[in-house]
Amino acid sequence: MNILMIARSTLYTSPxxxxxxxxxxxKYLRLLGVTVEIALAHEQVDYxxxxxxxxxxxxxxxxxxxxxxxEVPFVVSTIFADFSEFDKNARNGLSGLLFRxxxxxxxxxxxxxxxxxxxxxxxxxxxxxxxxxxxxxKFILARCSVLLPNSHSEYRRxxxxxxxxxxxxxxxxxxxxxxxxxxxxxxxxxxxHVLCVGRIEGxxxxxxxxxxxxxxxxxxxxxxxxxxxxxxxYAECRKxxxxxxxxxxxxxxxxxxxxxxxKAAKVHVLPSWFETTGLSxxxxxxxxxxxxxxxxxDTEEYFRDLAYYCEPDDVQSIRxxxxxxxxxxxxxxxxxxxxxxxxxxxxxxxxxxxxxxVL
Numbered sequence: 001m002n003i004l005m006i007a008r009s010t011l012y013t014s015p016x017x018x019x020x021x022x023x024x025x026x027k028y029l030r031l032l033g034v035t036v037e038i039a040l041a042h043e044q045v046d047y048x049x050x051x052x053x054x055x056x057x058x059x060x061x062x063x064x065x066x067x068x069x070x071e072v073p074f075v076v077s078t079i080f081a082d083f084s085e086f087d088k089n090a091r092n093g094l095s096g097l098l099f100r101x102x103x104x105x106x107x108x109x110x111x112x113x114x115x116x117x118x119x120x121x122x123x124x125x126x127x128x129x130x131x132x133x134x135x136x137x138k139f140i141l142a143r144c145s146v147l148l149p150n151s152h153s154e155y156r157r158x159x160x161x162x163x164x165x166x167x168x169x170x171x172x173x174x175x176x177x178x179x180x181x182x183x184x185x186x187x188x189x190x191x192x193h194v195l196c197v198g199r200i201e202g203x204x205x206x207x208x209x210x211x212x213x214x215x216x217x218x219x220x221x222x223x224x225x226x227x228x229x230x231x232x233x234y235a236e237c238r239k240x241x242x243x244x245x246x247x248x249x250x251x252x253x254x255x256x257x258x259x260x261x262x263k264a265a266k267v268h269v270l271p272s273w274f275e276t277t278g279l280s281x282x283x284x285x286x287x288x289x290x291x292x293x294x295x296x297x298d299t300e301e302y303f304r305d306l307a308y309y310c311e312p313d314d315v316q317s318i319r320x321x322x323x324x325x326x327x328x329x330x331x332x333x334x335x336x337x338x339x340x341x342x343x344x345x346x347x348x349x350x351x352x353x354x355x356x357x358v359l
Contacts, residue, residue: 001355002035004050008063009042009121014228016199017173017279018056018079021347024176025077028348034355042122047072052355054148058158061136062112065125068143073358076140077148077171079276080158083107085296086203086273090313092233105134119228138162145358148351150276151298169354173277173302174342179255180286186264187257193219194267194322195289197258197280200234200249201227205271205312207237210247212271212319214240218326220247221265223258262287267325269293273312277302286338290325292318302342306334 005026011019026036039045041063047053047070055064058078068074084104091099095114099107109132115121123129128136141147141158147168149155155168194213198204206222213220222241226234241247253261262268268284269292275281276298285291291307293299299307308328310321 001033001052001359002050003029003037003052003054003355004045004047005036005038005054005056006041006045006064006067007038007056008060009040011040017276018077020279021077021079021173022056024174024344025171025348025351028344029352031345032348032352034352041067041124051359052145054351054355058137058140059108060112061133061140062123062125062128064140065127065136068140073145074143075146075148075354075358076144077150078154078158080149080154080161081274081276081297082157083203083274086312090202090205090273092202103134105132105137109133134161141166146354148354151301153298153301154276169350169357171350171354172342172347173279173282174344174347175279175282175286175338176344177286177339180259180262180283182263182288184259184263187260188264190219190221190261190264193221193261193265194269194326195221195223195261195265195284196269196271197223197284198270198272198278199227200224200237201230202233203273205273207233207240208312208315208318209269209271210237210241211315212322213247214244216319216323217246218322221250221261222247223250223253223261225251258283259287262289265289266330267292267322269310269318269322269325271310271312271318272296275299281307282338282342285334288330288332288335290328290330291334292321292325303334304337306331306337 007022029036053072053074055076058076058080087099087107116123141162147166148171150173159165200206262284268289270278270281274297281291294312295309308321308325311317
């Protein structure tokens with residue numbers, strides 16, 4: 001079975017959760033005997049070499065449309081996020097004012113145009129340019145063999161968007177137990193810290209987290225690099241945190257060191273405006289951290305009643321949830337739930353099941 005995975009052109013220059021999802025799915029599919037190659041959306045492809053194409057990120061249809069003209073069947077890991085609440089209610093500047101007047105599809109269409117004008121990102125599909133975001137997504141949905149959402153709630157969001165049902169296979173977001181396991185030694189420098197791991201941007205909401213923690217004595221460590229277009233937001237976070245000694249930022253930590261930090265920490269918080277699941281929350285939970293997240297997205301399907309929930313636009317809500325999680329004893333219930341239910345091997349097996357159904 002020869003599979004081609006295709007993802008956005010910036011998959012490696014601006015890595016995110018989809019980068020991890022693609023790489024780990026490919027790794028474990030190969031261990032199951034599947035031949036997997038990876039291409040970026042702007043690259044030329046000889047489609048005749050493959051039995052099936054696997055796309056990632058339905059909300060970037062311009063990356064998918066040029067590659068579905070062949071007779072090769074395809075599936076999509078949808079990662080169907082909805083950033084419109086953040087765009088309309090919390091985004092600053094001129095774009096924030098403009099986005100309040102637009103629909104979700106219009107906002108995403110303008111983001112593509114902006115990336116073309118500001119960053120030089122190529123627009124790859126005339127269909128997308130002429131018909132817009134929503135029609136482009138529905139065009140892909142009508143031709144896709146099977147959708148691969150990370151949760152049933154993500155699938156329901158897709159159906160509400162398209163107005164119809166589609167063949168689908170839930171494929172979990174996950175952790176790698178070869179990396180995130182109890183055998184590692186903890187890093188004592190992060191003992192009982194509160195952590196926030198992820199790209200630093202308004203959507204992830206680190207500024208409100210700093211505001212929530214600034215007048216406590218609890219050590220907060222924020223690990224991540226700023227998004228390319230979020231330098232001003234990052235500077236604002238750093239400026240506010242500089243007024244106290246117990247909040248610090250670390251640009252990057254490799255996974256082997258990160259797992260030692262997770263093991264030492266007490267709480268991981270991701271007060272995002274939207275998460276399909278939140279990979280860093282899964283990883284931290286697998287290492288025994290108490291978890292603070294929001295209900296914006298699909299997090300409840302994964303974390304159930306085993307996490308502490310907050311509202312992203314309410315600093316006091318974030319503070320209350322973090323303090324509650326910090327004061328609570330560590331519970332093995334969530335840790336065991338993640339380790340047993342959400343591994344990349346399971347995700348690969350679910351993906352392979354979908355491939356076989358198509359072929």
